[in-house]
Amino acid sequence: MYWTTDIWLCYAAFVGFIVLYNFVITITQFQLAVGLNTQRFALVFGVNTFTAVLLNTVLTVILIDKAGFGLDVNTQFIIYSGYFAIIAVIFLLHGVYFLCKNSFSSSSSFKSTSIIIDVQSVYG
Numbered sequence: 001m002y003w004t005t006d007i008w009l010c011y012a013a014f015v016g017f018i019v020l021y022n023f024v025i026t027i028t029q030f031q032l033a034v035g036l037n038t039q040r041f042a043l044v045f046g047v048n049t050f051t052a053v054l055l056n057t058v059l060t061v062i063l064i065d066k067a068g069f070g071l072d073v074n075t076q077f078i079i080y081s082g083y084f085a086i087i088a089v090i091f092l093l094h095g096v097y098f099l100c101k102n103s104f105s106s107s108s109s110f111k112s113t114s115i116i117i118d119v120q121s122v123y124g
Contacts, residue, residue, distance in 0.1 A: 059083075 004010065029045070036044060062068040063076050071079070 032044065033041065059080075063071050063079060
């Protein structure tokens with residue numbers, strides 16, 4: 001509601017955000033569960049959920065409560081948007097790093113394999 005006063009546009013943007021957020025969370029939890037032993041599911045997902053609730057509580061007390069800053073709605077919106085933007089940039093940079101790391105390692109192994117094949121064909 002920082003840039004518009006149309007409540008329906010805000011509801012549509014919120015629904016779109018929640019759909020994307022839950023989609024990404026589902027994929028993330030699936031990827032995490034693939035590498036876990038079944039005995040550790042409750043521990044990992046319990047700690048993850050506890051950390052998320054604790055961070056949400058701390059942000060709420062600091063930003064909204066009168067004991068904290070007691071910010072107005074527009075300022076809260078900007079701070080939460082910045083928070084999500086920083087997290088998105090961190091994940092984006094990690095993804096780009098992972099893709100570059102894997103593409104360079106697979107292309108270098110391909111080159112070394114092709115060199116070995118060429119040497120064997122010449123001397124073989």
